[in-house]
Amino acid sequence: MSGREDRIYEEAAALWRELYGEPPPVRADSRMMLDIIMKSLPEKPYDRMASPYLRPSLIAGPKAVSAH
Template identity: 55%
Template sequence: MPGRDERIYDEAAALWRQLYGEPPPAAADGSVILDLILDHLPGAEYERLATPHLRRSNITFPRY
């Protein structure tokens, strides 16, 4: 069974090939490949719920 780092590299390399249609950078390990992929994603938008009609205790936020 391959080690953890090898599995991460395999998954990151497969994702790179799906996104860019070319082999991943040769000198990069799995975490570097994932960093390169994530750096090109747009920033997440954040909408703050603001209303004068609700108290903070009445607002339910998702659990993570």
């Protein structure tokens, strides 16, 4: 593994240990660990909020549904 891949693996393993209180699976790579972690999270809609760092034209929100 490259240095970058090693760092990603270490971060994924630390996240795994924090969430599950146990070492990551022996055969799991960082991609597999992150995939398992993400799938275990509840689904939430994406709602982008206002940001002082973005122009208003770059901020997206849900499209309004017309009532007619």
